[in-house]
Amino acid sequence: MMRRTLAAMVGAAAVAAVVTTGYVQAQDQDGAAPPARHERRGPGGPGGPGGFFGRGPGGPGGFGGVMGLLRQLDLSDEQRAQVRQVMESHSDALKALGDRLQAAHRAENDAVTAAQFDEQLVRAKAADLAAVMADASVLHARIHGEVFAVLTPEQQAKAAELKAQFQARAEQFRQQVRERVKERRQRATPPAQ
Numbered sequence: 001m002m003r004r005t006l007a008a009m010v011g012a013a014a015v016a017a018v019v020t021t022g023y024v025q026a027q028d029q030d031g032a033a034p035p036a037r038h039e040r041r042g043p044g045g046p047g048g049p050g051g052f053f054g055r056g057p058g059g060p061g062g063f064g065g066v067m068g069l070l071r072q073l074d075l076s077d078e079q080r081a082q083v084r085q086v087m088e089s090h091s092d093a094l095k096a097l098g099d100r101l102q103a104a105h106r107a108e109n110d111a112v113t114a115a116q117f118d119e120q121l122v123r124a125k126a127a128d129l130a131a132v133m134a135d136a137s138v139l140h141a142r143i144h145g146e147v148f149a150v151l152t153p154e155q156q157a158k159a160a161e162l163k164a165q166f167q168a169r170a171e172q173f174r175q176q177v178r179e180r181v182k183e184r185r186q187r188a189t190p191p192a193q
Contacts, residue, residue, distance in 0.1 A: 073155045082150045097136055104129040
C-alpha cells in the first residue's frame with residue numbers, strides 16, 4: 001500500500017512537471033491559464049477529488065500541483081521562459097523515466113500476480129521498482145531546485161506558505177477519509193447480542 005502510494009506521488013510529480021511546460025507555454029500565448037484537459041472526479045482519483053487537473057483539496061492541479069502553485073506565484077514573462085527552459089531541458093529524462101516507471105510497475109505487478117508464488121522474483125521486481133522510484137525522486141528534486149531558483153525571495157516565501165496550507169488541507173482530507181471509513185465499518189458491523 002505504502003509502495004503504491006509513493007509510486008503514485010512520484011508519478012504525479014513527474015506528470016505535474018511535464019504538464020507545467022504546457023501551462024507555461026499556453027500562458028505565454030494569451031496571458032491566461034489554459035483550460036483543464038481532464039476533469040477526473042471521485043475521491044479515488046490521483047490528487048484527491050479533483051484528480052490531477054481538476055480542483056481538488058489542494059487547489060488547481062490537485063494536491064500541491066505544480067500548475068496551481070505557479071499560477072498563484074504570478075511569474076513574470078522572463079520567469080515563465082526560464083521555467084519552460086528548465087522543463088524542456090528535462091523533458092527527455094522525464095519521458096524516459098515515465099517509461100521506466102511504467103515498465104517496472106508492470107513487471108512488479110506481473111510477479112505479484114503470477115500463478116506460482118516466487119518470493120525471489122517478487123523481491124527482485126520490487127527492488128527494481130524502488131530503484132526507478134528513487135531515480136524519479138532525484139529528478140523531481142533536481143527540477144524543483146532549478147524552478148525554485150527562478151523565483152524571487154517573495155515568491156519562495158509565498159510558495160512555502162502555500163505548501164504549508166496544502167499540507168494542512170491534505171491532512172484534513174485524510175482525517176475526513178479516516179472518519180468515513182470508520183463510520184462505514186461501524187455501520188457494517190452487526191451489533192453484539
